[in-house]
Amino acid sequence: MITLHHLTKRYGDKIAVEDLTLELSPGTVTGFLGPNGAGKSTTMRVILGLDAPSSGTALIGGRRYADLDRPLRTVGALLDAKAVHPARSGRDHLRAMALSQGIPFSRVEEVLTLTGMTEAARRRTGTYSLGMSQRLGIAGALLGDPQVLMLDEPVNGLDPDGVRWIRTLLRSLAAEGRTIFVSSHLMSEMELTADRLIVIGKGRLIADEPMERMVAAAGVLVRGPALQPLADVAPAARWTGPEELTIGDQTPEQIGRLAHELGLMLYELRRVESSLEETYMRLTANSIEFGGEA
16 A cells, blocks of 8 residues: 655755645556656655655555565566666566565566566667566566556557556556556556546646546537527537537436427437546646647
């Protein structure tokens, strides 16, 4: 379990994370979303003891990272896939990590097999593509068989097969009762992977909801040649096309009966859902720090 209590981190006059309180439970994949500069990486760095909080606490299993006896056996993390010695082979990189934690070398071979890196492990990491580096970083995060896993943008550089692999891996680890905390800018993949979503902007919490609430029904789409009478009487109706209405707070059955009473011809009547991307863009519209003109 990861617990943040009124966590705040300042760099001089800049507030990177402000008064963030969260509890991440086992058995759940929690997605961590936010625009560039929102404070996601800073939050993860503070949890891992790489940066000290200005105030508040960040605990893993009720303890600070610095107080864990063998941290890799409690929490596995990947923040920067390229943060390895370029002249060292992938296997030697993992063996050095294993030695520091009293982990047998047999476990190195297990995580290399799990991540598909057995053959590439003989090569120097400086020759790795970003996708290979990501797989090696995930192998390192899994090395201690931890109950908590934290990954910052783990799908960067992965091909479609690799993206599907990491999705399946994270879901299976959560099913084993582990706490999974993962950030990503790839909305479509996060929608398939996460059970719960945390959205921050400019260091502040914007939303903390189960996935199903984040992509809840946006309304009922109605298409037909003369819908003005329906628009006049249906609650929360808005025009979304020349012959198209979207009506909120109603079921298709309710709208269908109303249209029948009004004697209207319909071409289409169906429930529509908001995508995660649409919901995310709406939530973070006022929190974008590095925006550009379209």
